Amino acid sequence: MAQIASKLIGGNFLFSETNPKDVFIPEEFTEEQKMIWQTVHDFCVKELHSLGLERVALLEASKDMELIKELFHKAADLGLCGVSIPEEYGGMGLDFNTGLLFTEALALGLSFATTLGAQVSIGSLPIVFYGTHEQKQQYLPKIATGEYVCSYALTEPGSGSDANSAKTKAVLSEDGTHYLMNGQKMWITNGGFADIFIVFAKIDDDERLSAFIVEKSFGGIEIGKEEKKMGIKASSTVQLFFNNCPIPKENLLGGRGKGFNMALNILNNGRIKICAGGVGGMKFGVTKSVEYANQRYQFDKPISEFGAIKYKLGQMAMLAFVNESAAYRVGADVDKKYRELLDGGATENDAKINSMREYAIECAILKVQGSEAVCWVADEAIQVHGGMGYAMETGVEMAYRDARITKIYEGTNEINRMLSLAEFYKRAFQTKELKINDAAKSIPMGIVQNFNPFNNGFLATETEIVSNLKSVFLIITGAAGRKLKTKLVDEQEIVMNLADIMSVAFMAESTLLRLKKLKTDPAADKEALKTKIKMLQLYIYDGLEIARKSADNAIDSYATGVEKFTMKRVVNSFLRNYDINPKNTRRAIADVMIAANKYPY
Numbered sequence: 356m357a358q359i360a361s362k363l364i365g366g367n368f369l370f371s372e373t374n375p376k377d378v379f380i381p382e383e384f385t386e387e388q389k390m391i392w393q394t395v396h397d398f399c400v401k402e403l404h405s406l407g408l409e410r411v412a413l414l415e416a417s418k419d420m421e422l423i424k425e426l427f428h429k430a431a432d433l434g435l436c437g438v439s440i441p442e443e444y445g446g447m448g449l450d451f452n453t454g455l456l457f458t459e460a461l462a463l464g465l466s467f468a469t470t471l472g473a474q475v476s477i478g479s480l481p482i483v484f485y486g487t488h489e490q491k492q493q494y495l496p497k498i499a500t501g502e503y504v505c506s507y508a509l510t511e512p513g514s515g516s517d518a519n520s521a522k523t524k525a526v527l528s529e530d531g532t533h534y535l536m537n538g539q540k541m542w543i544t545n546g547g548f549a550d551i552f553i554v555f556a557k558i559d560d561d562e563r564l565s566a567f568i569v570e571k572s573f574g575g576i577e578i579g580k581e582e583k584k585m586g587i588k589a590s591s592t593v594q595l596f597f598n599n600c601p602i603p604k605e606n607l608l609g610g611r612g613k614g615f616n617m618a619l620n621i622l623n624n625g626r627i628k629i630c631a632g633g634v635g636g637m638k639f640g641v642t643k644s645v646e647y648a649n650q651r652y653q654f655d656k657p658i659s660e661f662g663a664i665k666y667k668l669g670q671m672a673m674l675a676f677v678n679e680s681a682a683y684r685v686g687a688d689v690d691k692k693y694r695e696l697l698d699g700g701a702t703e704n705d706a707k708i709n710s711m712r713e714y715a716i717e718c719a720i721l722k723v724q725g726s727e728a729v730c731w732v733a734d735e736a737i738q739v740h741g742g743m744g745y746a747m748e749t750g751v752e753m754a755y756r757d758a759r760i761t762k763i764y765e766g767t768n769e770i771n772r773m774l775s776l777a778e779f780y781k782r783a784f785q786t787k788e789l790k791i792n793d794a795a796k797s798i799p800m801g802i803v804q805n806f807n808p809f810n811n812g813f814l815a816t817e818t819e820i821v822s823n824l825k826s827v828f829l830i831i832t833g834a835a836g837r838k839l840k841t842k843l844v845d846e847q848e849i850v851m852n853l854a855d856i857m858s859v860a861f862m863a864e865s866t867l868l869r870l871k872k873l874k875t876d877p878a879a880d881k882e883a884l885k886t887k888i889k890m891l892q893l894y895i896y897d898g899l900e901i902a903r904k905s906a907d908n909a910i911d912s913y914a915t916g917v918e919k920f921t922m923k924r925v926v927n928s929f930l931r932n933y934d935i936n937p938k939n940t941r942r943a944i945a946d947v948m949i950a951a952n953k954y955p956y
């Protein structure tokens with residue numbers, strides 16, 4: 356029998372049935388949280404969307420760093436640089452989930468979103484999470500007011516995905532007062548005008564990285580030219596060269612050799628934010644597309660009346676809704692875990708660090724899903740606009756170029772797919788935080804009865820499918836693991852297949868739980884619920900196809916003979932056809948967008 360989730364454990368969704376009551380849904384955001392969204396949204400509309408084509412072109416030409424700085428300081432004046440900084444250090448001290456909502460709203464800020472995003476996320480969180488009280492006092496108030504612009508310097512020309520192989524070195528001076536840093540960093544967002552760099556380097560010949568808070572004013576830092584990029588042009592991206600840069604020993608952050616884990620954990624944070632930003636981008640894509648489709652006539656009709664266009668609008672809206680459901684579910688769990696750890700006696704830093712680390716699997720899933728969905732939406736938004744989509748003035752070509760980076764940074768999507776599996780294996784077999792043995796025992800039972808204690812008949816088929824998706828993931832992962840043992844990690848194609856099945860299960864379950872919770876809310880908009888159900892159904896319809904293909908690929912790649920035949924039979928029995936009419940479902944969703952002339956939820 357599936358166990359009821361009683362603890363906040365990352366990855367546990369694979370083994371337990373979650374009570375919908377325990378899940379946060381975006382419909383529950385408070386007025387105060389919505390005000391944060393509104394402030395950021397208004398800032399983006401007032402300061403960026405009203406810039407006009409000429410000034411946006413200036414931003415895009417990467418020439419006008421002055422304009423970027425001006426926008427940065429306007430944002431700072433509204434307090435937007437301090438959203439993640441605790442109040443005692445001069446920030447707003449927003450909880451994590453409100454921080455995600457901030458990120459969603461910021462997606463409207465063209466590629467300036469990357470500049471501000473780096474400030475409030477990877478640039479300042481290493482100090483918020485790992486800093487001493489003195490370091491926080493020294494730096495955070497100035498970061499919150501925007502007096503200090505900050506950046507995060509991990510990548511080097513020779514070390515990208517393999518971040519721990521970085522060559523930048525720090526050596527303690529003979530008098531023991533400071534480190535001397537030498538090396539080179541690459542692709543550093545905000546680097547061109549940052550005052551503070553969080554730099555990852557190895558002390559002496561250490562195996563693991565350490566992290567340092569480096570001020571530009573320390574000297575010994577040469578800043579390279581602005582990179583000429585495909586997108587996110589309203590953000591500075593440079594190389595940094597450290598030539599005997601002197602760093603006071605007090606500026607070592609988080610302890611010697613702690614930098615690599617810090618880097619990964621800060622990236623967990625960035626990964627879920629990519630999904631939240633993607634949700635903002637997807638909603639923008641739907642709204643821009645539907646506005647255009649409603650007013651563009653061809654063959655004497657608005658193009659929004661054509662099925663081919665409705666297909667795109669329905670699909671775009673569904674992706675926004677599903678990613679939103681999953682991102683804020685995890686964001687709220689991070690907040691709950693943080694409070695649980697604090698209540699258990701953890702320090703503020705440890706509670707922040709470990710609540711984030713707990714959800715490494717989910718963050719990796721969200722990064723991949725959110726980035727791939729927003730790239731698809733941006734591409735199709737151009738298609739809806741036809742030739743006009745290719746012109747700068749509609750804004751969608753910019754969105755397309757800007758979206759593309761999300762599949763690359765904060766760990767490429769290949770790395771994140773592998774990471775989600777690696778983290779699953781670690782938790783299941785090394786640390787045993789996930790009770791895989793108990794769960795594996797329950798799988799055959801799942802075949803016969805699919806027991807879910809929270810299944811009250813509403814969306815019963817979809818509930819069974821979600822449960823089956825999890826079972827398929829566990830069956831193939833278990834079987835492939837038994838056969839290939841440690842060699843499985845080298846069979847990356849299979850690992851990617853498994854990651855995709857796990858992702859579909861998670862995204863589908865998050866959306867399903869949202870609807871189950873909404874169903875029990877007497878105040879929920881019943882008409883909207885009907886459309887939201889259609890979005891879940893459409894996702895499941897598509898997700899099953901992804902899962903079937905991934906499962907076939909995985910099994911065909913490792914199994915032979917009788918094992919292959921048996922595995923396929925079992926998996927096929929789980930991933931049966933799902934009987935909806937996809938055309939009508941997409942059309943029904945699209946019609947709601949068309950009537951509202953925007954993404955209405």
Ligand SMILES: Cc1cc2nc3c(=O)[nH]c(=O)nc-3n(C[C@H](O)[C@H](O)[C@H](O)COP(=O)(O)OP(=O)(O)OC[C@H]3O[C@@H](n4cnc5c(N)ncnc54)[C@H](O)[C@@H]3O)c2cc1C
Nearest residue numbers: 507508509510515516542543544763764765766767769770
């Ligand atoms: C605009 C921009 C802004 C950025 N901002 C920052 C920043 O602020 N700070 C910072 O530190 N970095 C930043 N980065 C760097 C970014 O995080 C890296 O580009 C990214 O991690 C990938 O590293 P790489 O470019 O060296 O690619 P590589 O690691 O060389 O990867 C190349 C390809 O090989 C694949 N690959 C690599 N290793 C494996 C493996 N083991 N198995 C399978 N496939 C593999 C990758 O998935 C990818 O497809 C930024 C990059 C860009 C382009």
